[in-house]
Amino acid sequence: MRRTILAASLVIAACEGPDEHDHPTLTTGKQLYEHHCAPCHQQGGDGAFLKGVPPVSGSTMDYRQMVEHIRGQSRQEDTRMPTFTAMSQQEAGKIAVYMRHAFPTP
Numbered sequence: 001m002r003r004t005i006l007a008a009s010l011v012i013a014a015c016e017g018p019d020e021h022d023h024p025t026l027t028t029g030k031q032l033y034e035h036h037c038a039p040c041h042q043q044g045g046d047g048a049f050l051k052g053v054p055p056v057s058g059s060t061m062d063y064r065q066m067v068e069h070i071r072g073q074s075r076q077e078d079t080r081m082p083t084f085t086a087m088s089q090q091e092a093g094k095i096a097v098y099m100r101h102a103f104p105t106p
């Protein structure tokens, strides 16, 4: 049952929305961040205060926490950030590594 729901949501996610990962030309962490995250968190990671999007620059999350956060594990489901449940661990990992380099903790 659970598996059916998961499969169905993957199909839906493949068609539209921010959790769409059929983008063969986007391969680097930078490209993936700019595609999936920058629309809200901005290229420089500053977020958008007026839209209630917090900065991600200077985040204290480690690699593992960031990957889990992106994919919606270990966080509340009702936040205003989309859960990227269809994003592969590898893709989330690339983004996490990129963010570590681009926005180092002060």
Ligand code: HEC
Binding pocket: 018, 033, 036, 037, 038, 039, 040, 041, 052, 053, 054, 055, 056, 059, 061, 069, 070, 078, 079, 080, 081, 082, 084, 095
């Ligand atoms: C649709 C807008 C949107 C997108 C796209 C988005 N986020 Fe978020 N993000 C938010 C909002 C809003 C919050 C604040 C949590 C809340 O209030 O729900 C947040 C919170 C966060 C936080 C926690 C910041 C903190 O310290 O509290 C991190 C880290 C984060 N996002 C990373 C990412 C990454 C990485 C991506 C791309 C894979 C991403 N976000 C995509 C809107 C977005």
